Amino acid sequence: MRWIRAAGRGLLVAAVVLAGYVTSGTQAADGARGGGRGPLTLATAGDLTGYLGPLLEGWNRTHPGEKVTLVELPDSADETHAQMATDLRSGDSRFDVLNIDVAWTSEFAAAGWISPLRRDRFPLKSFLPPVVDTATYDGKLYAVPYVTNAGLLLYRKDVLAKEDVAPPRTWAELERAARTIAPKYGLDGYAGQFLPYEGLTVNAAEAVYSAGGTILGDEGERVTVNSTAAREGIGFLARGVREGWIPKQALTYKEEESRQAFQSGRLLFLRNWPYAYVSASGRNSEVAGKVGAVPLPGPDGPGMSVLGGSNLAVNSHARNADSAARLIAYLTSDRVQRQVLTRGALPPVRAALYRDPGLVRKFPYLPTLRASVLSAAPRPKSPRYDQVSLAVQAVVHDAMTGHQTPEAAVRRLARELADISHRG
Incomplete structure (x- = not known):
């Protein structure tokens, strides 16, 4: 799916669906009625790198009675979410396993669309610790982390070397270099993903988190955004556009547009997912x-990134829930996770791979990414996440375009989120 591209090819949000039926929201997927073994359907947003097919061929060769059919949904995370939600809401069982954006776990679990999973079937202790939190809701495991991601600051090391300036560790250092150094080399200063879509929610959350704030608490039941930290974070983004070190063109950027701007030599600094480093x-x-x-x-x-990536979940109406769980365990095994990185250029969830000398030589950003993931936080958890994200996008975009002050934007966002949290 788009978040694995956009959470890092990265928001390339993948959706896998396995068949099976659960009679109770507290019953583990592999113990449900219809929880046996058999063929599966795995639905995913567009696999841009083409890595997933070969991984599934390996499973199909060794599991002839549990063959997986790959279904690719649209590249766009929003379109993939809409299609999945429509099918799941109707009780459709054509998808067995869902590879869902990490931000959707709470929504899908609260709606009863995905089944709780038994923790002992999966190597959770082998994963980077923060990623497991993205797969839980109300204290239960509803998915298994498959791909993770954290935002990085990419920079032109040749330009900074000429200026004898170290890569920025603070907003003030970033602003100063973006404002004074970038123009000397005919570059724009700084960009992220600032079009009003999921990417702007991520960028805004990172700014708020980095300033020490939060947006929601208690699984979306408590609004916490009306704070000095939120005003500081949103103010940082709005100030950049107002002062010009964030180009106005960046207000139209998604992942790919921002990557292309940096890769073509037009930007000094870029916030993006690791796939952009590989491409550039x-x-x-x-x-x-x-x-x-x-x-x-x-x-x-150093600030804080939002966790990106995707989780594998089992459709609560899956036909072969035991096979679904077995496939998820296969896709999160050490051997397959290594291929997720080497073939798909997607960040794995297995912690040991980030210290593998051979992988670090081939992917030199891995130590930086590991540090970013370990300090990262999930997007605001809410059973109505799609509405939360839309509110954040709209309000922050108005602040960045100068239609509202950061102070007014934060107050408005708090009101809108309170209204969302009180809806049935």
Whole structure:
């Protein structure tokens, strides 16, 4: 799906669906009626790197009675979400396993669309600890982390070297370089994903989190955004556009547009997912060999990223829930997770892979990404996440375009989120 592209090819939000039927929201998927073994359907948003088919061929060769059919949904996370929600709401069982954006777990679990899973069937202790939290709701495991992601600050290391300036660790250092150094080299200063869509929700949440704030608490029941930290974070983004070190063109950027701007040599700094580092370092990039990556900066030091990636969940109406759980265990095994990285350029959830010397030589950003993931936080958890995200996008975009002050925007966002949280 788009978040694995956009959470990092990264929001390439994948959706896998396995068949099976659960009679109770507290019953584990593999113990449900219809919880046996048999063929499966795996639905995913567009697999842009083409890595997933070969992974599933390996499963199909060794599990002839449990063959998986891959169904690719639209590239766009919003379109994939809409199609999945429509099918699941109707009780459709054509998808067995859902590879869902990490931000959707709470919504799908609260709606009863996905089944709780037995923790002992999956190697959760082998995963990077923060990613497991994205797969839980109300204290239960409703999915298994498959791909993770964290935002990085990409920068032109050749330009900073000429200026004898270290990569920025704080917002003030980022602003100063974006405002004073970038114009000397004919570059724009800084960009992220600022079009009003899911990417802006991510960028806004990162700014709020980095300033020490939060947006929601208690699984979406408590609104916490009306704070000094939120005003500081949203103010940082709005100030950048107002002062010009964030170009107005960036207000139209999604992941790919921002990557292309950086890769074509038009930006000094870019917030994006690791896939953009891989692409910008490739042979066809105009900035190949000139790209560095560090954790996102914050007000007084390294900031905080939002966790991206996708989780594998079992449709509560899946036909073969035991096979679904077995497939998820296969896709999260060490061997397959290694291929997720080497074939798909997607960040794995297995912690040990980030310290593998061979992988670090091939993917030099892995240590930085590991540090970013370990300090990252999920997007606001809510059973009405789609509505929460739309509110954040609209309000923050108005602040960045100057239609509202950051202070007024935060007050408005608090009112809108309170209204969403009190809806039935």
